[in-house]
Amino acid sequence: MTDPTVVAFYLPQFHPTPQNDEWWGPGFTEWTNTAAARPLYRRHAQPNLPGELGFYDLRCAETRADQAALAQMHGVQAFAYWHYWFGGTVLLGTPLRRVLASGEPEFPFCVAWANHSWTTSTWTGVPRQGAHVLIEQTYPGDDDHRRHFHHLLPYFEDPRYLRIAGRPLVYIHQPSSIPDIERFIELWRSLAAANGLGDLWFVGEAWEQDIAVGSVDRTARFHRPTSLPVRRGPLHRLERRALGRPVFRRWEDLAARALALSDDEWPVLLPNWDTTPRRGRFGTVLQGTSPEAFADLLGRAVRRARSLEDPQVVFIKSWNEWAEGNYLEPDRVYGRAWLEAVRASVSQDSD
Numbered sequence: 387m388t389d390p391t392v393v394a395f396y397l398p399q400f401h402p403t404p405q406n407d408e409w410w411g412p413g414f415t416e417w418t419n420t421a422a423a424r425p426l427y428r429r430h431a432q433p434n435l436p437g438e439l440g441f442y443d444l445r446c447a448e449t450r451a452d453q454a455a456l457a458q459m460h461g462v463q464a465f466a467y468w469h470y471w472f473g474g475t476v477l478l479g480t481p482l483r484r485v486l487a488s489g490e491p492e493f494p495f496c497v498a499w500a501n502h503s504w505t506t507s508t509w510t511g512v513p514r515q516g517a518h519v520l521i522e523q524t525y526p527g528d529d530d531h532r533r534h535f536h537h538l539l540p541y542f543e544d545p546r547y548l549r550i551a552g553r554p555l556v557y558i559h560q561p562s563s564i565p566d567i568e569r570f571i572e573l574w575r576s577l578a579a580a581n582g583l584g585d586l587w588f589v590g591e592a593w594e595q596d597i598a599v600g601s602v603d604r605t606a607r608f609h610r611p612t613s614l615p616v617r618r619g620p621l622h623r624l625e626r627r628a629l630g631r632p633v634f635r636r637w638e639d640l641a642a643r644a645l646a647l648s649d650d651e652w653p654v655l656l657p658n659w660d661t662t663p664r665r666g667r668f669g670t671v672l673q674g675t676s677p678e679a680f681a682d683l684l685g686r687a688v689r690r691a692r693s694l695e696d697p698q699v700v701f702i703k704s705w706n707e708w709a710e711g712n713y714l715e716p717d718r719v720y721g722r723a724w725l726e727a728v729r730a731s732v733s734q735d736s737d
Contacts, residue, residue: 660711
């Protein structure tokens with residue numbers, strides 16, 4: 387009986403970039419939407435503001451060190467940095483580049499390729515129907531795949547890089563979007579072998595009933611709150627129109643699905659969900675969440691993982707996705723309670 391590896395997704399959208407300055411205005415970061423959020427209905431817990439880490443800038447080494455120390459103290463064993471590669475253009479890459487260059491913090495990490503286009507609805511409340519593309523995700527072919535691999539090779543070679551069964555873990559957000567993904571994975575496996583890595587451990591994310599196609603080693607099953615049942619009826623529709631309310635989903639519905647997994651699937655678990663800081667009345671709010679409810683769900687995931695023989699990973703979405711409401715970092719209401727939920731779950735008696 388072995389403990390699973392607990393990995394939290396890590397959003398690097400907390401430092402200004404030239405592209406974001408152009409698209410959204412000077413100084414735009416994830417904090418812009420987070421701090422501007424306002425309650426949209428009675429007892430709506432907005433804005434959610436950071437606690438002891440403050441409104442940090444991820445270019446700061448001290449912030450990255452403090453994050454790693456908090457994570458390690460509470461049972462999070464690695465960060466999966468969202469990685470944005472667009473045919474040779476890398477966005478939001480500064481924090482991880484500095485982690486690599488400095489050798490600090492001494493904390494495991496891996497990359498999760500967020501292989502989707504950015505549109506005007508990606509980071510703000512512009513309705514999807516009226517969105518336009520800011521930067522398109524393209525797949526030019528093998529030469530681009532080779533450039534992408536060699537861009538990441540120094541990270542794969544770093545002794546801190548997260549390995550499963552001795553193989554560097556590569557997470558793919560939308561595997562079914564990659565044309566001929568079998569060819570892509572075969573190519574990266576051959577490049578890994580040629581560069582002394584042995585092999586890679588591929589994880590493909592699947593939403594609801596979608597299958598993570600291709601020769602991935604594991605599927606990570608993520609049940610998005612937007613896929614859950616929504617309260618229907620004319621009164622609800624009139625309320626939303628008149629009051630500008632978001633769509634509500636229930637934690638109980640999410641928890642009931644989250645661990646409905648096959649033995650070769652790994653869970654992606656949410657502590658909370660509220661996208662109104664980004665999307666306003668077009669957002670979705672998960673009701674009934676709490677650190678205690680999250681601790682119960684995570685505890686069940688840990689016990690499930692311990693019952694299985696193969697290597698197991700439990701993904702948490704996310705460490706710091708503040709404008710989607712899914713974060714573990716301390717806030718001004720709960721303090722460290724979300725982190726304490728992780729520690730309680732992963733340190734529970736294995737019996």
